[in-house]
Amino acid sequence: MAWQIPLADIDFGPEEHQAVQEVLTSKWLSMGQVTETFEQQFAALIDVPYAVAVSSGTAALHLALAALDIGPGDEVIVPSLTFVASVNAVLYVGATPVFVDITSPDDFSIDPAAIARALTPATKAVIVVHYGGYAVDMAAIATVLAGRSIAVIEDAAHAPGARLDGRALGSFGDAGCFSFFANKNMTTGEGGMLTTARHDVYQRVRRLRSHGMTSLTWDRHRGHASGYDVVDLGFNYRTTEINTALGLVQLHKLADNAQRRQRLTARYQQQLRAIPGVTVPFQAHRGTSAYHLLPILLDNPTVRAHVMQSLAGQGIQTSMHYPPIHHFSLYRQRYPVPPGRLPQTEAVGTRELTLPLYATMTDTQVDTVCAALAAAVQPSEGL
Numbered sequence: 001m002a003w004q005i006p007l008a009d010i011d012f013g014p015e016e017h018q019a020v021q022e023v024l025t026s027k028w029l030s031m032g033q034v035t036e037t038f039e040q041q042f043a044a045l046i047d048v049p050y051a052v053a054v055s056s057g058t059a060a061l062h063l064a065l066a067a068l069d070i071g072p073g074d075e076v077i078v079p080s081l082t083f084v085a086s087v088n089a090v091l092y093v094g095a096t097p098v099f100v101d102i103t104s105p106d107d108f109s110i111d112p113a114a115i116a117r118a119l120t121p122a123t124k125a126v127i128v129v130h131y132g133g134y135a136v137d138m139a140a141i142a143t144v145l146a147g148r149s150i151a152v153i154e155d156a157a158h159a160p161g162a163r164l165d166g167r168a169l170g171s172f173g174d175a176g177c178f179s180f181f182a183n184k185n186m187t188t189g190e191g192g193m194l195t196t197a198r199h200d201v202y203q204r205v206r207r208l209r210s211h212g213m214t215s216l217t218w219d220r221h222r223g224h225a226s227g228y229d230v231v232d233l234g235f236n237y238r239t240t241e242i243n244t245a246l247g248l249v250q251l252h253k254l255a256d257n258a259q260r261r262q263r264l265t266a267r268y269q270q271q272l273r274a275i276p277g278v279t280v281p282f283q284a285h286r287g288t289s290a291y292h293l294l295p296i297l298l299d300n301p302t303v304r305a306h307v308m309q310s311l312a313g314q315g316i317q318t319s320m321h322y323p324p325i326h327h328f329s330l331y332r333q334r335y336p337v338p339p340g341r342l343p344q345t346e347a348v349g350t351r352e353l354t355l356p357l358y359a360t361m362t363d364t365q366v367d368t369v370c371a372a373l374a375a376a377v378q379p380s381e382g383l
């Protein structure tokens with residue numbers, strides 16, 4: 001379907017074409033100089049010493065858990081209101097996910113008090129997700145975990161460039177995991193980045209990214225290493241110079257595009273507040289968001305399918321972020337959650353609707369979505 005107003009769009013121009021062309025001309029396609037530069041510039045954005053480019057955000061999450069030695073017998077506290085990859089990574093390393101609730105219908109981030117209640121001697125890590133680019137309360141998380149040896153992994157897939165208390169998201173935890181998937185604020189088609197201030201995590205992630213080898217083809221090409229040993233059971237989570245060339249151009253556009261997303265969000269919120277039956281979360285949020293998603297809550301959950309259909313009929317794409325993970329068959333069977341244990345997650349899961357938001361969106365398109373939404377919600381009230 002050719003959407004008039006898609007859920008997400010990409011800001012690509014001649015700069016991206018040229019960057020890819022240069023890589024093709026160079027004939028060095030796997031990781032090399034461009035990837036190294038991308039890693040350095042991304043580390044500077046997050047203000048951490050280390051950044052490792054990988055093939056996806058999912059790979060970054062998997063490598064973070066593996067590098068932190070989390071495995072069978074260990075529990076990892078996770079939210080259920082996130083993309084399934086955040087929790088699949090826990091299963092990859094053989095650890096057990098422990099689902100906890102989000103804070104409220106206004107703040108979809110993991111609830112620090114619920115984390116405190118879920119801690120056991122087996123807890124080895126907490127994965128926090130900066131939903132939609134909005135910061136989790138990292139100070140509250142630090143307070144809950146104080147004095148314990150529990151790792152924090154930030155799923156910052158939605159949050160490149162977002163900040164809290166003067167620091168970038170992705171710099172608070174033992175590792176920050178970013179995604180450059182095709183619908184993200186900065187994209188390389190597929191791709192991801194792991195950020196860390198820990199030298200041990202950095203070294204291990206670099207090795208695990210490429211088969212557990214002690215040197216890369218690029219190192220050998222440059223004469224930095226002549227052979228290699230295999231010291232860990234690693235993976236192929238490498239990226240390519242084509243992807244990272246795109247990443248460098250996208251990185252330079254990130255700040256301007258975030259400002260545009262912020263202005264569009266403000267315009268949306270002003271109009272959405274006036275629509276009966278619609279509640280707008282994250283209006284008073286911590287720090288500076290990356291404004292990746294525009295979530296709303298429908299007061300009456302039974303109208304959601306009708307509203308989505310009505311907007312789709314006018315060429316407006318909408319979505320849901322997210323169907324709670326503990327409802328998926330795989331998770332229901334393996335890690336059943338008793339009914340009523342995650343009330344806020346369940347409520348948001350049934351009421352949430354995501355509206356289009358992208359840096360190239362026009363003000364008029366925002367107005368069109370809001371008008372269509374107002375009309376779609378109104379007649380179906382009381383369904």
Ligand SMILES: Cc1ncc(COP(=O)(O)O)c(C=O)c1O
Binds near residue numbers: 058129158179190
């Ligand atoms: C919250 C979240 N975590 C992890 C991922 C996984 O990233 P990727 O698709 O790059 O593997 C995504 C997005 O796709 C995401 O939205």
